[in-house]
Amino acid sequence: xxxxxxxxxxxxxxxxxxxxxxxxxxxxxxxxxxxxxxxxxxxxxxxxxxxxxxxxxxxxxxxxxxxxxxxxxxxxxxxxxxxxxxxxxxxxxxxxxxxxxxxxxxxxxxxxxxxxxxxxxxxxxxxxxxxxxxxxxxxxxxxxxxxxxxxxxxxxxxxxxxxxxxxxxxxxxxxxxxxxxxxxxxxxxxxxxxxxxxxxxxxxxxxxxxxxxxxxxxxxxxxxxxxxxxxxxxxxxxxxxxxxxxxxxxxxxxxxxxxxxxxxxxxxxxxxxxxxxxxxxxxxxxxxxxxxxxxxxxxxxxxxxxxxxxxxxxxxxxxxxxxxxxxxxxxxxxxxxxxxxxxxxxxxxxxxxxxxxxxxxxxxxxxxxxxxxxxxxxxxxxxxxxxxxxxxxxxxxxxxxxxxxxxxxxxxxxxxxxxxxxxxxxxxxxxxxxxxxxxxxxxxxxxxxxxxxxxxxxxxxxxxxxxxxxxxxxxxxxxxxxxxxxxxxxxxxxxxxxxxxxxxxxxxxxxxxxxxxxxxxxxxxxxxxxxxxxxxxxxxxxxxxxxxxxxxxxxxxxxxxxxxxxxxxxxxxxxxxxxxxxxxxxxxxxxxxxxxxxxxxxx
Amino acid sequence: xxxxxxxxxxxxxxxxxxxxxxxxxxxxxxxxxxxxxxxxxxxxxxxxxxxxxxxxxxxxxxxxxxxxxxxxxxxxxxxxxxxxxxxxxxxxxxxxxxxxxxxxxxxxxxxxxxxxxxxxxxxxxxxxxxxxxxxxxxxxxxxxxxxxxxxxxxxxxxxxxxxxxxxxxxxxxxxxxxxxxxxxxxxxxxxxxxxxxxxxxxxxxxxxxxxxxxxxxxxxxxxxxxxxxxxxxxxxxxxxxxxxxxxxxxxxxxxxxxxxxxxxxxxxxxxxxxxxxxxxxxxxxxxxxxxxxxxxxxxxxxxxxxxxxxxxxxxxxxxxxxxxxxxxxxxxxxxxxxxxxxxxxxxxxxx
Numbered sequence: 044x045x046x047x048x049x050x051x052x053x054x055x056x057x058x059x060x061x062x063x064x065x066x067x068x069x070x071x072x073x074x075x076x077x078x079x080x081x082x083x084x085x086x087x088x089x090x091x092x093x094x095x096x097x098x099x100x101x102x103x104x105x106x107x108x109x110x111x112x113x114x115x116x117x118x119x120x121x122x123x124x125x126x127x128x129x130x131x132x133x134x135x136x137x138x139x140x141x142x143x144x145x146x147x148x149x150x151x152x153x154x155x156x157x158x159x160x161x162x163x164x165x166x167x168x169x170x171x172x173x174x175x176x177x178x179x180x181x182x183x184x185x186x187x188x189x190x191x192x193x194x195x196x197x198x199x200x201x202x203x204x205x206x207x208x209x210x211x212x213x214x215x216x217x218x219x220x221x222x223x224x225x226x227x228x229x230x231x232x233x234x235x236x237x238x239x240x241x242x243x244x245x246x247x248x249x250x251x252x253x254x255x256x257x258x259x260x261x262x263x264x265x266x267x268x269x270x271x272x273x274x275x276x277x278x279x280x281x282x283x284x285x286x287x288x289x290x291x292x293x294x295x296x297x298x299x300x301x302x303x304x305x306x307x308x309x310x311x312x313x314x315x316x317x318x319x320x321x322x323x324x325x326x327x328x329x330x331x332x333x334x335x336x337x338x339x340x341x342x343x344x345x346x347x348x349x350x351x352x353x354x355x356x357x358x359x360x361x362x363x364x365x366x367x368x369x370x371x372x373x374x375x376x377x378x379x380x381x382x383x384x385x386x387x388x389x390x391x392x393x394x395x396x397x398x399x400x401x402x403x404x405x406x407x408x409x410x411x412x413x414x415x416x417x418x419x420x421x422x423x424x425x426x427x428x429x430x431x432x433x434x435x436x437x438x439x440x441x442x443x444x445x446x447x448x449x450x451x452x453x454x455x456x457x458x459x460x461x462x463x464x465x466x467x468x469x470x471x472x473x474x475x476x477x478x479x480x481x482x483x484x485x486x487x488x489x490x491x492x493x494x495x496x497x498x499x500x501x502x503x504x505x506x507x508x509x510x511x512x513x514x515x516x517x518x519x520x521x522x523x524x525x526x527x528x529x530x531x532x533x534x535x536x537x538x539x540x541x542x543x544x545x546x547x548x549x550x551x552x553x554x555x556x557x558x559x560x561x562x563x564x565x566x567x568x569x570x571x572x573x574x575x576x577x578x579x580x581x582x583x584x585x586x587x588x589x590x591x592x593x594x595x596x597x598x599x600x601x602x603x604x605x606x607x608x609x610x611x612x613x614x615x616x617x618x619x620x621x622x623x624x625x626x627x628x629x630x631x632x633x634x635x636x637x638x639x640x641x642x643x644x645x646x
Numbered sequence: 647x648x649x650x651x652x653x654x655x656x657x658x659x660x661x662x663x664x665x666x667x668x669x670x671x672x673x674x675x676x677x678x679x680x681x682x683x684x685x686x687x688x689x690x691x692x693x694x695x696x697x698x699x700x701x702x703x704x705x706x707x708x709x710x711x712x713x714x715x716x717x718x719x720x721x722x723x724x725x726x727x728x729x730x731x732x733x734x735x736x737x738x739x740x741x742x743x744x745x746x747x748x749x750x751x752x753x754x755x756x757x758x759x760x761x762x763x764x765x766x767x768x769x770x771x772x773x774x775x776x777x778x779x780x781x782x783x784x785x786x787x788x789x790x791x792x793x794x795x796x797x798x799x800x801x802x803x804x805x806x807x808x809x810x811x812x813x814x815x816x817x818x819x820x821x822x823x824x825x826x827x828x829x830x831x832x833x834x835x836x837x838x839x840x841x842x843x844x845x846x847x848x849x850x851x852x853x854x855x856x857x858x859x860x861x862x863x864x865x866x867x868x869x870x871x872x873x874x875x876x877x878x879x880x881x882x883x884x885x886x887x888x889x890x891x892x893x894x895x896x897x898x899x900x901x902x903x904x905x906x907x908x909x910x911x912x913x914x915x916x917x918x919x920x921x922x923x924x925x926x927x928x929x930x931x932x933x934x935x936x937x938x939x940x941x942x943x944x945x946x947x948x949x950x951x952x953x954x955x956x957x958x959x960x961x962x963x964x965x966x967x968x969x970x971x972x973x974x975x976x977x978x979x980x981x982x983x984x985x986x987x988x989x990x991x992x993x994x995x996x997x
Contacts, residue, residue, distance in 0.1 A: 321742025
């Protein structure tokens with residue numbers, strides 16, 4: 044008898060890319076969400092348009108664990124190419140739904156799982172005439188099957204379908220029909236519900252489902268960004284798609300019909316970076332979304348903007364490197380490359396969101412910081428945050444917010460000066476006031492990436508050069524005070540063990556902390572949210588004997604940064620790494636910590 | 647780029663333009679390019695053009711890439727914001743700057759290495775977007791700062807100072823720009839200031855990307871016998887086909903041309919360009935004939951100059967995007983931020 048698993052399961056759906064299963068998967072996800080169950084959806088997709096295998100994993104967890112779980116409780120196997128592998132990944136006692144329209148090879152059996160055949164294609168072929176509709180409706184039919192098997196509220200599903208197709212009543216009808224086909228067949232032929240099932244838990248009304256790229260795009264919209272320059276690259280593309288969508292709704296001037304935004308698809312990432320720098324130079328808030336390969340190409344302009352002190356906002360939705368790597372898989376592999384991007388002495392503030400909620404907030408913060416500090420600022424998200432469906436607390440906006448445009452002198456302020464010196468800091472924060480083109484002849488200065496003095500004049504004079512480069516260090520200290528601080532989660536008991544992680548590794552760590560505590564291993568957890576590290580991060584490193592640094596890259600880049608920047612003993616920082624391209628599961632953290640602590644992992 | 651401060655000498659005979667500025671007000675500090683460098687003549691022509699057009703210096707942005715040509719913005723228009731970007735990337739910075747503030751008058755100064763080699767892609771895309779700027783290429787066929795390597799603009803068979811013969815076919819910015827769909831293409835010669843000033847003025851006023859290729863001999867590395875970018879060669883093969891006069895709105899036309907000798911091209915703001923044909927039968931509005939003509943003259947080794955192609959009907963970047971008339975940088979935050987109630991509304995669809 045299979046163990047009862049109520050509101051704690053993983054559904055995996057294996058389909059073929061391009062068959063339109065996304066809307067069906069979203070329907071399932073939203074239904075569970077509306078039943079009040081904490082839920083996440085992870086899309087595992089190929090770098091392909093049509094024909095290759097794709098999977099969607101839904102994790103529902105009553106305790107709110109959001110990281111990728113390694114177990115699969117219910118499998119919907121609709122792709123012959125991956126059928127065997129998918130079945131092998133199903134956990135013992137699991138359930139597999141397949142399309143019984145076609146015979147299934149006998150050797151593909153496992154005696155520790157339950158196989159449930161539903162003639163999905165046959166049902167849809169009999170009930171729908173159009174070829175494309177048949178394929179699409181097969182997806183909705185498996186939603187009906189799962190609803191029956193797992194007690195997913197059909198009323199909720201119906202409402203969702205009605206809302207989704209409110210403007211196309213014919214589609215409501217066909218979708219409900221398809222769902223009914225799957226539901227009825229399952230109720231008639233199998234014992235429902237399964238021990239693995241959903242149960243209404245309350246409500247998630249204070250939460251939303253969103254992906255990080257959409258949330259970051261919303262952040263740009265709310266921050267007042269007007270210029271977006273970009274070159275398409277997975278997994279950042281959907282961020283500009285979302286920004287465009289929001290702009291089309293909220294940024295068209297009601298009177299003139301003209302756009303209060305300018306999105307430029309550049310010829311390459313070099314140009315995209317140049318455009319962002321150019322637009323920020325004249326005083327428009329401008330950004331570019333990209334991924335690792337784009338950062339490599341943009342590095343020349345990143346160093347330029349650092350030295351010439353021009354604000355710029357770069358969103359790096361990280362994917363697997365090196366080189367082209369695996370564009371549709373996730374990693375945290377660019378933190379080192381971004382922290383010191385470009386040749387010469389350069390260093391850049393990085394904001395490290397752990398979920399879409401922070402993508403929204405940090406997008407706004409990035410513009411404020413970039414303009415305040417007059418320097419490039421990076422938001423380091425990744426494919427897992429950017430492209431997967433996350434349940435997060437509702438986004439909030441303070442209408443009293445006004446952008447921090449930094450020290451920008453207008454013509455009156457310039458007139459009051461005896462002389463305008465572009466690179467002269469008068470108040471000790473390392474930031475010199477700038478002027479925008481168009482102000483007055485007295486405010487004019489010459490931006491250059493070559494050696495310059497405080498008057499923005501070309502120099503090859505050692506002292507003049509060093510004066511500027513040393514002031515940039517003072518500015519770096521200001522940056523340290525202004526970036527978001529870390530989030531500290533102290534252990535229930537006093538401990539000398541610490542864990543440091545950032546970004547999308549957060550879910551795995553928080554889940555692992557509970558598991559470790561149950562084994563008697565207590566650890567304080569610090570999630571760093573920015574670079575440069577502030578005193579709190581340094582203090583945490585100093586005050587713990589052993590610190591596990593959890594991250595998703597091979598070379599322990601965050602650990603290296605901590606060693607470099609907190610001047611700590613490398614021995615006490617223990618790497619816990621996951622870098623195969625899949626989001627890090629909690630089990631990896633538990634195993635990593637236990638391996639070091641020489642404690643056997645309890646099964 | 648290094649420079650030497652120029653002593654300011656007030657001459658009583660100097661004229662003031664419509665906004666009360668002297669030509670001197672548009673001049674920058676002393677150039678540090680080689681004595682006799684064609685680029686300095688071009689800088690002087692740019693100064694004259696901006697002074698004659700009475701453009702307030704603060705409304706101008708001057709941008710460049712890397713190389714001798716790209717040093718020149720430092721030597722002119724001291725009252726304008728300048729931007730010496732990275733090698734070959736001036737067009738992208740100009741694109742961003744104009745995206746952010748469309749009210750600025752933008753002049754980009756590049757060279758043959760900057761635009762035809764490392765920056766060939768960005769050059770092409772500035773043309774493709776018909777970015778509203780004057781894009782000037784100071785073309786000497788050689789890399790001067792690195793001591794005399796051929797550039798992509800060097801003609802095949804041209805001889806280097808050290809005796810090498812160039813084996814590669816040249817990239818011609820003029821025919822390249824026309825074939826890419828450019829709206830304004832001209833060629834000038836640093837040694838013909840009168841024509842150059844008119845071309846620069848026309849290019850500044852043209853509502854789109856005005857490509858002006860200027861043959862500008864490098865006196866140090868490419869001004870010897872056997873070079874096809876020397877003063878002597880250019881003068882010997884010089885073939886002006888047209889002269890462009892910019893006529894501001896509501897201005898009486900003083901120049902008179904014989905019938906059939908001139909074409910009037912109207913600009914959107916009521917001003918116009920008067921094309922005087924010095925080569926009868928040249929039609930700067932007929933793209934295919936222009937291309938054929940240029941090809942014929944190229945085969946003969948002629949340096950064809952003048953306003954070679956123009957189409958003022960092509961929309962510039964902002965027209966195509968339909969962006970607001972107010973520059974992006976001046977849009978009020980209230981217009982950009984939809985507020986908390988919209989955010990709440992929007993999230994209702996995310997449940």
